[in-house]
Amino acid sequence: MMDIAQVVEDTAAKLLEISATKLPSEVKEALIQDEKDTEGSLGKSQLKAINENVILAETFTKPMCQDTGLVSFFVKIGDKFPIKSEVKTALIKATEKATEKVPLRPNAVDMFEGNTKNNVGLRGYVPWFYFDLVEGDKCEIIAMPKGGGSSNVGKMKMVPPGKGIKGVKEFVVEAVAAAGPLACPPYTVGVGVGGGEDMCMNLAKKALLRPLYQYHEDENIASIEKELKDILNKLEIGAMGLGEGTSVFDVHMEFAARHPASLPVGVVISCWALRHAGATIDREGNVEWHPH
Template identity: 35%
Template structure:
């Protein structure tokens, strides 16, 4: 077997094991944020739910089983260096990794072929797992955001291109309309990703990318960062609370990603992550040594 194939097999094995970990253990920032929200809560029902969430995570770790029965449709954000030695064949290696993780975790079979309407039974299918590609010129490493996008938290995903006169106020109104209509069903407290830009496809991509940022991080743009704070406060005021049963906190945070736009176009999109926000980040160097950026202390 050539060195190339040996390397790709190692990537497949490592990503499969990491995906299994992501299915049962929340990233450190999410766990920390949920703990903080629980300490700030006063309603008895909400406190009981947060306690149940904590026990759920403990049992998932002890039993090595997914923390939620809906292990989602797998999406991977791939940032690969142009000099990464295993770039050829990487796409297939990642698909094989999800097939292996399906048995290892195990992951629920969630990949249904559109139009043909059959479940592949492997979580691998037409453009599934969905891979978002970003080539980093001059680098020789590989970084992956592995995300298990559950059905409940995917349902609120929406986008709209606004008329110019609606402005940023229109974007805020759109986000709030989505939250008041669908936030209840997405297993709050939610991480809300918002994308704002010049086209609906760009806005949708950025809203999903925003969910890969650490919980309660802030945009580098000061105006967007303030809007994140304002939207968090506004959504919290709805009173959804954990699991939508009432409470003072409805979201873990709001993350906004933006791009430049056409003068007469303002597109906005929303995607959400549920309280069990199962995403993880792993980085490989050119020799395939790996570092887990979201799950400290875990060895694969």
């Protein structure tokens, strides 16, 4: 009998390695294209360095950025998948293992006890999990490490509902302008609208998992995504904030219902290294790696 918890642990550790060392193919292609398209030498040299670095990371299986992020997992557990709460334990073990093996930078800092040195928080919250219960007998795991620099420019605002969609757009423009050169552009921007003050941020982060240039299936939302992408590039932030090259690769939005009195908007910004990797495990322990 296959030890399913062990499969989950090994798979998740591998996902952390893949996400730290290899960009999703469409992100890699976007960066290469941007280097070709950028005319100014300041911007072009930044993109050249980024692309060389991406190749080195992939070739030598080393983290592309020293900031290997705060670890979070998006997990969907099927009703008939053999283990449930043990998945959480396995993911924590995977985090410790990957920290040692890849290696990842120890990034879990306790405010009172200092750096835990293994990327696992002392108080049970890190790595952070987004669990979802689904039909079927499989378990899908997506690892998403996110760097501190780009997390620091995330923003949430309770927009007055009377401002409507225009208020949403205004806030996204303000948030990305405020990020400016700080968080390693070219950026990908996740926007969550609706829910409560916490849910909009959650949705914004989740929106970053959608592949680049794949727009929302709802045409109303897709057209706002495209409009925002065009508008945000008029900010002229450029590669590494030097004013040359693409500022924003893409904008992905997710909408939830909102309270009549509230219009929460969350903006989560990814640096050029939009890192995530996924796999699906079936009840027999077979692993299907997601296209990367």
